[in-house]
Amino acid sequence: MASWRHDFKRLTPPKNKAILERCAVCGAEEFIPYVCRYCGHVHCVYHRLPENHECPNISQARAPRQPVHLERRQGGTTLRLIRSPRISLMPGREILALSIAWVVLGVSFSMRYMYQPSWWSQPIALFEVFLLTLLIIGTSFLGHELAHKFTAQRYGAWAEFKLWTVGAIMSLVFSVVSQGAFIFAAPGAVYIASRSSYIGDVMDRKTNGIISLVGPVINVAAATISAVIYFGLLAAGVGVKIYGFDPLTQSILINLWLGAFNMIPFFILDGQKVLTWNRAVWAVVTIPLWTATAVAIVLLR
Ligand SMILES: [Zn+2]
Ligand SMILES: [Zn+2]
Ligand SMILES: [Zn+2]
Structure with missing residues:
Protein backbone atom coordinates (compact mmCIF):
# COMPACT_ATOMS: atom_id res chain seq x y z
CA MET A 1 0.00 0.00 0.00
CA ALA A 2 3.01 2.24 -0.29
CA SER A 3 1.54 3.77 -3.41
CA TRP A 4 -1.02 5.55 -1.30
CA ARG A 5 1.54 7.54 0.52
CA HIS A 6 1.91 10.38 -1.96
CA ASP A 7 -1.78 11.14 -1.60
CA PHE A 8 -1.39 12.63 1.84
CA LYS A 9 0.08 15.91 2.87
CA ARG A 10 2.10 15.89 6.00
CA LEU A 11 1.70 19.13 7.90
CA THR A 12 4.45 20.65 9.96
CA PRO A 13 3.76 20.33 13.68
CA PRO A 14 2.00 23.34 15.16
CA LYS A 15 4.16 25.52 17.36
CA ASN A 16 1.51 26.15 19.98
CA LYS A 17 0.58 23.07 21.98
CA ALA A 18 -2.89 24.42 22.67
CA ILE A 19 -3.87 24.11 19.01
CA LEU A 20 -2.99 20.44 18.60
CA GLU A 21 -5.32 19.02 15.99
CA ARG A 22 -7.55 16.08 16.78
CA CYS A 23 -8.25 13.05 14.63
CA ALA A 24 -11.78 13.26 13.21
CA VAL A 25 -12.34 9.54 13.87
CA CYS A 26 -10.84 8.70 17.24
CA GLY A 27 -10.20 12.18 18.63
CA ALA A 28 -6.53 11.48 19.30
CA GLU A 29 -4.49 14.66 19.62
CA GLU A 30 -2.05 14.65 16.77
CA PHE A 31 1.32 16.31 16.91
CA ILE A 32 1.75 15.48 13.23
CA PRO A 33 -1.78 15.51 11.78
CA TYR A 34 -2.61 14.13 8.37
CA VAL A 35 -5.09 16.05 6.24
CA CYS A 36 -7.11 13.93 3.84
CA ARG A 37 -6.86 15.49 0.40
CA TYR A 38 -10.31 14.16 -0.50
CA CYS A 39 -12.42 15.31 2.46
CA GLY A 40 -10.14 17.82 4.18
CA HIS A 41 -10.51 16.30 7.64
CA VAL A 42 -7.57 15.89 9.99
CA HIS A 43 -6.66 12.34 11.01
CA CYS A 44 -4.18 10.44 13.10
CA VAL A 45 -1.66 8.10 11.54
CA TYR A 46 -4.08 5.16 11.86
CA HIS A 47 -7.02 6.85 10.21
CA ARG A 48 -5.22 8.82 7.52
CA LEU A 49 -6.20 6.59 4.61
CA PRO A 50 -9.64 7.21 3.06
CA GLU A 51 -10.71 3.62 3.70
CA ASN A 52 -9.81 3.96 7.35
CA HIS A 53 -12.00 6.98 8.09
CA GLU A 54 -15.03 6.24 5.93
CA CYS A 55 -14.07 9.10 3.71
CA PRO A 56 -17.21 10.61 2.14
CA ASN A 57 -15.19 11.23 -1.02
CA ILE A 58 -13.60 7.82 -1.17
CA SER A 59 -14.79 7.36 -4.76
CA GLN A 60 -12.44 10.14 -5.81
CA ALA A 61 -9.56 8.33 -4.20
CA ARG A 62 -8.97 5.79 -6.92
CA ALA A 63 -8.12 2.58 -5.23
CA PRO A 64 -4.93 1.05 -6.53
CA ARG A 65 -5.56 -2.21 -8.30
CA GLN A 66 -5.14 -5.17 -6.06
CA PRO A 67 -2.01 -6.99 -7.06
CA VAL A 68 -2.81 -10.21 -8.81
CA HIS A 69 -0.44 -13.08 -9.21
CA LEU A 70 -0.48 -16.37 -11.01
CA GLU A 71 -0.18 -19.52 -9.04
CA ARG A 72 0.43 -22.95 -10.44
CA ARG A 73 -1.62 -25.49 -8.57
CA GLN A 74 0.29 -28.47 -7.31
CA GLY A 75 0.59 -31.16 -9.91
CA GLY A 76 -2.04 -29.50 -12.01
CA THR A 77 -1.87 -27.84 -15.35
CA THR A 78 -4.44 -25.15 -14.66
CA LEU A 79 -3.31 -21.68 -13.84
CA ARG A 80 -5.58 -19.72 -11.58
CA LEU A 81 -5.78 -16.04 -10.89
CA ILE A 82 -5.54 -15.45 -7.19
CA ARG A 83 -6.00 -12.13 -5.52
CA SER A 84 -3.34 -11.25 -3.04
CA PRO A 85 -4.68 -11.06 0.50
CA ARG A 86 -5.50 -7.56 1.65
CA ILE A 87 -2.53 -6.29 3.58
CA SER A 88 -4.63 -3.77 5.45
CA LEU A 89 -6.34 -6.57 7.40
ZN1 LIG B 1 -7.56 8.34 14.69
ZN1 LIG C 1 -11.08 11.65 3.69
ZN1 LIG D 1 -8.61 -8.50 26.62
Whole structure:
Protein backbone atom coordinates (compact mmCIF):
# COMPACT_ATOMS: atom_id res chain seq x y z
CA MET A 1 0.00 0.00 0.00
CA ALA A 2 3.01 2.24 -0.29
CA SER A 3 1.54 3.77 -3.41
CA TRP A 4 -1.02 5.55 -1.30
CA ARG A 5 1.54 7.54 0.52
CA HIS A 6 1.91 10.38 -1.96
CA ASP A 7 -1.78 11.14 -1.60
CA PHE A 8 -1.39 12.63 1.84
CA LYS A 9 0.08 15.91 2.87
CA ARG A 10 2.10 15.89 6.00
CA LEU A 11 1.70 19.13 7.90
CA THR A 12 4.45 20.65 9.96
CA PRO A 13 3.76 20.33 13.68
CA PRO A 14 2.00 23.34 15.16
CA LYS A 15 4.16 25.52 17.36
CA ASN A 16 1.51 26.15 19.98
CA LYS A 17 0.58 23.07 21.98
CA ALA A 18 -2.89 24.42 22.67
CA ILE A 19 -3.87 24.11 19.01
CA LEU A 20 -2.99 20.44 18.60
CA GLU A 21 -5.32 19.02 15.99
CA ARG A 22 -7.55 16.08 16.78
CA CYS A 23 -8.25 13.05 14.63
CA ALA A 24 -11.78 13.26 13.21
CA VAL A 25 -12.34 9.54 13.87
CA CYS A 26 -10.84 8.70 17.24
CA GLY A 27 -10.20 12.18 18.63
CA ALA A 28 -6.53 11.48 19.30
CA GLU A 29 -4.49 14.66 19.62
CA GLU A 30 -2.05 14.65 16.77
CA PHE A 31 1.32 16.31 16.91
CA ILE A 32 1.75 15.48 13.23
CA PRO A 33 -1.78 15.51 11.78
CA TYR A 34 -2.61 14.13 8.37
CA VAL A 35 -5.09 16.05 6.24
CA CYS A 36 -7.11 13.93 3.84
CA ARG A 37 -6.86 15.49 0.40
CA TYR A 38 -10.31 14.16 -0.50
CA CYS A 39 -12.42 15.31 2.46
CA GLY A 40 -10.14 17.82 4.18
CA HIS A 41 -10.51 16.30 7.64
CA VAL A 42 -7.57 15.89 9.99
CA HIS A 43 -6.66 12.34 11.01
CA CYS A 44 -4.18 10.44 13.10
CA VAL A 45 -1.66 8.10 11.54
CA TYR A 46 -4.08 5.16 11.86
CA HIS A 47 -7.02 6.85 10.21
CA ARG A 48 -5.22 8.82 7.52
CA LEU A 49 -6.20 6.59 4.61
CA PRO A 50 -9.64 7.21 3.06
CA GLU A 51 -10.71 3.62 3.70
CA ASN A 52 -9.81 3.96 7.35
CA HIS A 53 -12.00 6.98 8.09
CA GLU A 54 -15.03 6.24 5.93
CA CYS A 55 -14.07 9.10 3.71
CA PRO A 56 -17.21 10.61 2.14
CA ASN A 57 -15.19 11.23 -1.02
CA ILE A 58 -13.60 7.82 -1.17
CA SER A 59 -14.79 7.36 -4.76
CA GLN A 60 -12.44 10.14 -5.81
CA ALA A 61 -9.56 8.33 -4.20
CA ARG A 62 -8.97 5.79 -6.92
CA ALA A 63 -8.12 2.58 -5.23
CA PRO A 64 -4.93 1.05 -6.53
CA ARG A 65 -5.56 -2.21 -8.30
CA GLN A 66 -5.14 -5.17 -6.06
CA PRO A 67 -2.01 -6.99 -7.06
CA VAL A 68 -2.81 -10.21 -8.81
CA HIS A 69 -0.44 -13.08 -9.21
CA LEU A 70 -0.48 -16.37 -11.01
CA GLU A 71 -0.18 -19.52 -9.04
CA ARG A 72 0.43 -22.95 -10.44
CA ARG A 73 -1.62 -25.49 -8.57
CA GLN A 74 0.29 -28.47 -7.31
CA GLY A 75 0.59 -31.16 -9.91
CA GLY A 76 -2.04 -29.50 -12.01
CA THR A 77 -1.87 -27.84 -15.35
CA THR A 78 -4.44 -25.15 -14.66
CA LEU A 79 -3.31 -21.68 -13.84
CA ARG A 80 -5.58 -19.72 -11.58
CA LEU A 81 -5.78 -16.04 -10.89
CA ILE A 82 -5.54 -15.45 -7.19
CA ARG A 83 -6.00 -12.13 -5.52
CA SER A 84 -3.34 -11.25 -3.04
CA PRO A 85 -4.68 -11.06 0.50
CA ARG A 86 -5.50 -7.56 1.65
CA ILE A 87 -2.53 -6.29 3.58
CA SER A 88 -4.63 -3.77 5.45
CA LEU A 89 -6.34 -6.57 7.40
CA MET A 90 -3.26 -6.94 9.58
CA PRO A 91 -0.71 -4.16 9.15
CA GLY A 92 2.94 -4.92 9.80
CA ARG A 93 3.09 -2.70 12.88
CA GLU A 94 0.28 -4.75 14.42
CA ILE A 95 2.09 -8.04 13.75
CA LEU A 96 5.21 -6.50 15.32
CA ALA A 97 3.26 -5.31 18.38
CA LEU A 98 1.64 -8.73 18.81
CA SER A 99 5.04 -10.45 18.46
CA ILE A 100 6.72 -8.23 21.06
CA ALA A 101 3.83 -8.73 23.50
CA TRP A 102 3.99 -12.47 22.86
CA VAL A 103 7.71 -12.67 23.70
CA VAL A 104 7.27 -10.38 26.75
CA LEU A 105 4.62 -12.74 28.11
CA GLY A 106 6.76 -15.77 27.22
CA VAL A 107 9.69 -14.43 29.22
CA SER A 108 7.40 -13.40 32.11
CA PHE A 109 5.68 -16.77 32.36
CA SER A 110 9.05 -18.58 32.09
CA MET A 111 10.62 -16.43 34.82
CA ARG A 112 9.95 -18.90 37.61
CA TYR A 113 12.05 -21.54 35.85
CA MET A 114 14.92 -19.10 35.52
CA TYR A 115 14.93 -18.74 39.31
CA GLN A 116 15.46 -22.46 39.78
CA PRO A 117 19.19 -23.29 39.66
CA SER A 118 18.45 -26.87 38.57
CA TRP A 119 17.15 -25.54 35.25
CA TRP A 120 20.34 -23.65 34.50
CA SER A 121 22.34 -26.86 34.71
CA GLN A 122 20.35 -28.05 31.70
CA PRO A 123 20.07 -25.00 29.43
CA ILE A 124 18.63 -26.96 26.51
CA ALA A 125 15.76 -28.14 28.70
CA LEU A 126 15.20 -24.58 29.91
CA PHE A 127 15.12 -23.37 26.31
CA GLU A 128 12.61 -26.07 25.38
CA VAL A 129 10.41 -25.09 28.31
CA PHE A 130 10.62 -21.47 27.17
CA LEU A 131 9.58 -22.47 23.63
CA LEU A 132 6.70 -24.56 24.98
CA THR A 133 5.59 -21.61 27.12
CA LEU A 134 5.72 -19.39 24.02
CA LEU A 135 3.60 -21.94 22.17
CA ILE A 136 0.97 -22.01 24.92
CA ILE A 137 0.92 -18.21 25.10
CA GLY A 138 0.69 -18.13 21.32
CA THR A 139 -2.70 -19.79 21.52
CA SER A 140 -3.98 -18.22 24.75
CA PHE A 141 -2.79 -14.63 24.31
CA LEU A 142 -3.18 -14.35 20.53
CA GLY A 143 -6.56 -16.09 20.78
CA HIS A 144 -7.64 -13.56 23.40
CA GLU A 145 -6.52 -10.47 21.47
CA LEU A 146 -7.69 -11.67 18.05
CA ALA A 147 -11.10 -12.50 19.54
CA HIS A 148 -11.36 -8.82 20.57
CA LYS A 149 -10.21 -7.65 17.16
CA PHE A 150 -12.45 -9.85 15.03
CA THR A 151 -15.50 -9.25 17.22
CA ALA A 152 -14.93 -5.49 16.99
CA GLN A 153 -14.59 -5.76 13.22
CA ARG A 154 -17.82 -7.74 13.05
CA TYR A 155 -19.48 -4.78 14.76
CA GLY A 156 -18.05 -2.59 12.03
CA ALA A 157 -15.42 -0.99 14.21
CA TRP A 158 -11.82 -0.25 13.44
CA ALA A 159 -9.69 -2.42 15.72
CA GLU A 160 -5.95 -2.83 16.12
CA PHE A 161 -3.68 -4.37 18.73
CA LYS A 162 -1.16 -1.90 20.09
CA LEU A 163 1.64 -2.42 22.52
CA TRP A 164 1.13 -0.78 25.91
CA THR A 165 4.75 -0.02 26.85
CA VAL A 166 4.03 0.57 30.54
CA GLY A 167 2.09 -2.69 30.69
CA ALA A 168 4.86 -4.62 28.89
CA ILE A 169 7.48 -3.23 31.30
CA MET A 170 5.25 -3.99 34.30
CA SER A 171 4.84 -7.55 33.02
CA LEU A 172 8.63 -8.06 33.00
CA VAL A 173 9.31 -6.15 36.25
CA PHE A 174 6.57 -7.91 38.25
CA SER A 175 7.71 -11.34 37.04
CA VAL A 176 11.33 -10.60 38.00
CA VAL A 177 10.45 -9.14 41.43
CA SER A 178 7.97 -11.92 42.28
CA GLN A 179 10.30 -14.59 40.85
CA GLY A 180 7.60 -15.57 38.38
CA ALA A 181 4.78 -15.83 40.92
CA PHE A 182 2.81 -12.78 39.70
CA ILE A 183 2.36 -11.97 36.02
CA PHE A 184 0.95 -8.59 35.00
CA ALA A 185 -0.75 -10.02 31.93
CA ALA A 186 -1.56 -6.90 29.89
CA PRO A 187 1.36 -5.90 27.65
CA GLY A 188 -1.01 -4.35 25.13
CA ALA A 189 -4.60 -3.98 24.11
CA VAL A 190 -6.86 -3.94 21.09
CA TYR A 191 -7.84 -0.34 20.42
CA ILE A 192 -11.26 0.19 18.95
CA ALA A 193 -12.87 3.10 17.16
CA SER A 194 -16.25 3.25 15.56
CA ARG A 195 -16.16 3.72 11.80
CA SER A 196 -19.75 4.69 11.42
CA SER A 197 -19.31 8.43 11.84
CA TYR A 198 -17.02 11.17 12.97
CA ILE A 199 -16.50 12.73 16.39
CA GLY A 200 -19.19 12.05 18.95
CA ASP A 201 -20.06 8.54 17.93
CA VAL A 202 -19.04 6.44 20.88
CA MET A 203 -19.73 2.74 20.64
CA ASP A 204 -22.47 1.84 23.04
CA ARG A 205 -21.70 0.14 26.33
CA LYS A 206 -23.19 -3.19 25.40
CA THR A 207 -21.16 -3.51 22.19
CA ASN A 208 -18.04 -2.45 24.04
CA GLY A 209 -18.81 -4.90 26.84
CA ILE A 210 -19.30 -7.82 24.47
CA ILE A 211 -16.10 -7.00 22.54
CA SER A 212 -14.25 -6.95 25.88
CA LEU A 213 -15.83 -10.14 27.18
CA VAL A 214 -14.90 -12.38 24.22
CA GLY A 215 -11.16 -12.26 25.07
CA PRO A 216 -11.45 -13.78 28.55
CA VAL A 217 -14.16 -16.16 27.27
CA ILE A 218 -11.66 -17.57 24.73
CA ASN A 219 -9.25 -18.21 27.64
CA VAL A 220 -11.96 -19.96 29.68
CA ALA A 221 -12.75 -22.16 26.66
CA ALA A 222 -9.07 -22.99 26.05
CA ALA A 223 -8.52 -23.76 29.76
CA THR A 224 -11.59 -26.00 29.75
CA ILE A 225 -10.41 -27.93 26.67
CA SER A 226 -6.94 -28.31 28.22
CA ALA A 227 -8.48 -29.54 31.47
CA VAL A 228 -10.65 -32.11 29.67
CA ILE A 229 -7.60 -33.49 27.83
CA TYR A 230 -5.51 -33.38 31.01
CA PHE A 231 -8.01 -35.31 33.14
CA GLY A 232 -8.76 -37.66 30.23
CA LEU A 233 -5.07 -38.57 29.94
CA LEU A 234 -4.80 -38.78 33.73
CA ALA A 235 -7.68 -41.28 33.80
CA ALA A 236 -6.00 -43.26 31.02
CA GLY A 237 -2.79 -43.25 33.01
CA VAL A 238 -0.88 -41.28 30.38
CA GLY A 239 1.27 -38.37 31.43
CA VAL A 240 2.65 -35.77 29.05
CA LYS A 241 5.77 -34.36 30.60
CA ILE A 242 8.83 -32.82 29.05
CA TYR A 243 11.64 -32.49 31.60
CA GLY A 244 8.98 -32.44 34.31
CA PHE A 245 7.15 -29.66 32.45
CA ASP A 246 3.53 -30.48 31.78
CA PRO A 247 2.22 -28.44 28.82
CA LEU A 248 -1.42 -29.22 29.63
CA THR A 249 -1.35 -27.97 33.21
CA GLN A 250 0.58 -24.92 32.01
CA SER A 251 -2.07 -24.31 29.35
CA ILE A 252 -4.78 -24.50 32.04
CA LEU A 253 -2.86 -22.14 34.36
CA ILE A 254 -1.82 -19.60 31.72
CA ASN A 255 -5.28 -19.42 30.13
CA LEU A 256 -7.04 -19.09 33.48
CA TRP A 257 -4.57 -16.42 34.57
CA LEU A 258 -4.93 -14.41 31.33
CA GLY A 259 -8.71 -14.54 31.67
CA ALA A 260 -8.82 -13.86 35.40
CA PHE A 261 -6.31 -11.01 35.27
CA ASN A 262 -8.08 -9.26 32.42
CA MET A 263 -11.45 -9.46 34.21
CA ILE A 264 -10.11 -7.19 36.98
CA PRO A 265 -12.36 -4.12 36.70
CA PHE A 266 -9.57 -1.62 36.40
CA PHE A 267 -8.36 0.97 33.91
CA ILE A 268 -7.98 -0.45 30.38
CA LEU A 269 -8.54 -4.07 31.40
CA ASP A 270 -11.48 -5.93 29.87
CA GLY A 271 -13.23 -6.28 33.24
CA GLN A 272 -13.74 -2.53 33.45
CA LYS A 273 -15.74 -2.40 30.20
CA VAL A 274 -17.75 -5.51 31.06
CA LEU A 275 -18.61 -4.09 34.51
CA THR A 276 -19.62 -0.75 32.98
CA TRP A 277 -21.95 -2.60 30.62
CA ASN A 278 -23.53 -5.08 33.03
CA ARG A 279 -22.56 -5.86 36.63
CA ALA A 280 -24.42 -9.19 36.62
CA VAL A 281 -22.60 -10.46 33.52
CA TRP A 282 -19.28 -9.40 35.05
CA ALA A 283 -20.03 -11.22 38.32
CA VAL A 284 -21.34 -14.40 36.64
CA VAL A 285 -18.13 -14.71 34.59
CA THR A 286 -15.56 -13.33 37.00
CA ILE A 287 -16.40 -14.94 40.34
CA PRO A 288 -16.29 -18.56 39.04
CA LEU A 289 -13.24 -17.67 36.93
CA TRP A 290 -11.32 -16.25 39.90
CA THR A 291 -12.33 -19.27 42.02
CA ALA A 292 -11.21 -21.73 39.32
CA THR A 293 -7.92 -19.85 38.91
CA ALA A 294 -7.20 -19.94 42.65
CA VAL A 295 -8.01 -23.66 42.81
CA ALA A 296 -5.84 -24.39 39.74
CA ILE A 297 -2.89 -22.46 41.17
CA VAL A 298 -3.10 -24.38 44.46
CA LEU A 299 -3.56 -27.80 42.84
CA LEU A 300 -1.49 -27.65 39.65
CA ARG A 301 1.38 -25.25 40.23
ZN1 LIG B 1 -7.56 8.34 14.69
ZN1 LIG C 1 -11.08 11.65 3.69
ZN1 LIG D 1 -8.61 -8.50 26.62
